[in-house]
Amino acid sequence: MVRVDKELCSRCGLCAKVCPHKLFEVRAKEVLVTADGCMACGHCRAVCPVSAVQVTDVADVLSFQTFSERTESMAPGDFETDRLVQLMRSRRSCRNYRQDVVDIEILEDLVRIGTTAPSGTNSQSWQYTILPRRKDVKSLGELTAGYYRELNSQARNPVYRLLAKIFAGDALGKYYREYYDSVQEALRQWDEEQVDRLFHGAAAAILVTGETTASCPAEDALLATQNILLAAHAMGLGSCLIGFVVEAVRRSQKMKKALGLGGTTRLYSVIALGYPAITYQHVAGRRRVQPRILHLA
Ligand SMILES: Cc1cc2nc3c(=O)[nH]c(=O)nc-3n(C[C@H](O)[C@H](O)[C@H](O)COP(=O)(O)O)c2cc1C
Structure with missing residues (x-):
């Protein structure tokens, strides 16, 4: 379900840190998804600073019809x-x-x-x-x-x-x-x-x-x-x-x-x-x- 774009990936390892099932392995030249068990939570994609991670089956855009959608994440504390x-x-x-x-x-x-x-x-x-x-x-x-x-x-x-x-x-x-x-x-x-x-x-x-x-x-x-x-x-x-x-x-x-x-x-x-x-x-x-x-x- 998860794909890492080798060209874009900076190997910062954040995806590996946030993955609940520890499916990522940061190697010298690339980041690999080395285990099964992905539940498509999308934390890896959401945390990646260079948008190198793709998760299939998950829609980022929920296509609301009655208000405009904001897809940038709010940091903790960033709300009244x-x-x-x-x-x-x-x-x-x-x-x-x-x-x-x-x-x-x-x-x-x-x-x-x-x-x-x-x-x-x-x-x-x-x-x-x-x-x-x-x-x-x-x-x-x-x-x-x-x-x-x-x-x-x-x-x-x-x-x-x-x-x-x-x-x-x-x-x-x-x-x-x-x-x-x-x-x-x-x-x-x-x-x-x-x-x-x-x-x-x-x-x-x-x-x-x-x-x-x-x-x-x-x-x-x-x-x-x-x-x-x-x-x-x-x-x-x-x-x-x-x-x-x-x-x-x-x-x-x-x-x-x-x-x-x-x-x-x-x-x-x-x-x-x-x-x-x-x-x-x-x-x-x-x-x-x-x-x-x-x-x-
Ligand atoms: C599981 C559940 C079932 C409820 N069922 C009814 C119901 O059948 N009819 C109704 O008028 N209110 C129902 N209520 C609303 C509660 O009476 C209401 O939430 C409670 O009195 C607190 O008031 P508030 O929701 O205005 O803050 C239900 C609430 C819950 C959580």
């Missing part, structure tokens, strides 16, 4: 921390959307931004599904409502709860105690008043899936998801994770089939997106944390 943290704290889960359509180019750019996240062994085994229109989001909402209607009909049945407890633990009982009432009310509003308590009226959505055969599929998908959430805010969009849909898809064969998911592909996040109808005046507050400082002997 206060602005970054302000962006992070200004992103809130949006539960009030305008009905304006989100251009497909913006949604595609968000997916590309997702792919800039780290992934275990650089597997990048994530996939992204875009629901570009409100009607697509509503259809997924209807499928999800169907799942919860069925779950609630089981949960409200004391015999079913008892049998479930005996054979499968108390998950259904816990669901009944903690969620049944609010889900029932949300279903009523969905059916009778066309109030969307699930997607909050979002105009579009992105689903992030991963391959369970990858080394860290959940982490990969959720890191990509966080990139998308932050970028959405930067691009003027509101976003909200919809865990209720993730849960439903994981448990419902019918939903998996409708979304074309199966085999080793698993859904990790559902991101509702749209232009926010409400803007906030203050950044997010959080509980204070006291980190544990550990000096290991």
